[in-house]
Amino acid sequence: xxxxxxxxxxxxxxxxxxxxxxxxxxxxxxxxxxxxxxxxxxxxxxxxxxxxxxxxxxxxxxxxxxxxxxxxxxxxxxxxxxxxxxxxxxxxxxxxxxxxxxxxxxxxxxxx
Amino acid sequence: xxxxxxxxxxxxxxxxxxxxxxxxxxxxxxxxxxxxxxxxxxxxxxxxxxxxxxxxxxxxxxxxxxxxxxxxxxxxxxxxxxxxxxxxxxxxxxxxxxxxxxxxxxxxxxxxx
Numbered sequence: 282x283x284x285x286x287x288x289x290x291x292x293x294x295x296x297x298x299x300x301x302x303x304x305x306x307x308x309x310x311x312x313x314x315x316x317x318x319x320x321x322x323x324x325x326x327x328x329x330x331x332x333x334x335x336x337x338x339x340x341x342x343x344x345x346x347x348x349x350x351x352x353x354x355x356x357x358x359x360x361x362x363x364x365x366x367x368x369x370x371x372x373x374x375x376x377x378x379x380x381x382x383x384x385x386x387x388x389x390x391x392x393x
Numbered sequence: 394x395x396x397x398x399x400x401x402x403x404x405x406x407x408x409x410x411x412x413x414x415x416x417x418x419x420x421x422x423x424x425x426x427x428x429x430x431x432x433x434x435x436x437x438x439x440x441x442x443x444x445x446x447x448x449x450x451x452x453x454x455x456x457x458x459x460x461x462x463x464x465x466x467x468x469x470x471x472x473x474x475x476x477x478x479x480x481x482x483x484x485x486x487x488x489x490x491x492x493x494x495x496x497x498x499x500x501x502x503x504x505x506x
Contacts, residue, residue, distance in 0.1 A: 285435075312493055314493070314495075322499070323483060323497040323498060323499050323500050324436070324483070324497050325497070326494075326495070326496070329493045331493075368435050368436070370435075372493070375449070376449075378441065378443075378448045378449045379441070379449075379487075380426075380438055380441065380449045380451070381426070381428075381436075381438055381485075381495065382438065383428075383435035383436045383437070383438075384435050385433075385434050385435045386433075386434070386435045
């Protein structure tokens with residue numbers, strides 16, 4: 282089957298570093314994505330990993346281990362505006378067509 | 394460069410009614426996917442359209458149907474509305490072959506009473 286697990290909520294302090302973990306199970310893995318979603322808004326793309334390793338993009342980094350079915354999103358130098366839900370999503374490639382499977386999201390609260 | 398647009402922004406319907414939601418993809422994109430996002434949950438994949446055909450479908454009943462037009466815009470239709478259909482409906486567009494670049498529209502908030 283297909284399943285994605287991530288923590289429901291996390292709290293961190295402004296200026297700190299936070300790591301949001303995601304584990305997944307899917308038969309046709311074809312990439313892992315992280316999206317940020319502020320309350321009442323659409324998800325916005327943060328990062329994409331298809332090969333093992335770390336992808337860095339400014340204050341955000343994402344790591345993937347395909348053999349372990351594991352990814353994390355690392356947010357550095359936290360700012361108040363980083364308070365949002367962070368969605369882990371796996372792209373499944375079946376019969377030549379992409380399908381995205383999302384986790385329930387991790388609500389991150391950044392405290393002053 | 395126009396992004397993904399959706400209409401209407403909000404909608405209130407009564408149980409048993411039918412609803413049509415609309416989506417225009419980002420300029421240059423040819424593939425449209427629809428998602429349902431309940432409060433506090435992640436988006437759930439409904440279906441995807443490419444070349445005016447449904448290419449993939451998630452675990453949603455036949456009450457959910459769609460259409461894609463020659464200009465790549467798309468509609469989501471839901472028949473016999475249930476209270477549980479209340480959610481944010483998101484449209485996402487991409488270019489076939491570059492599916493990692495998926496852009497979401499602002500969504501349509503549907504409330505069924």
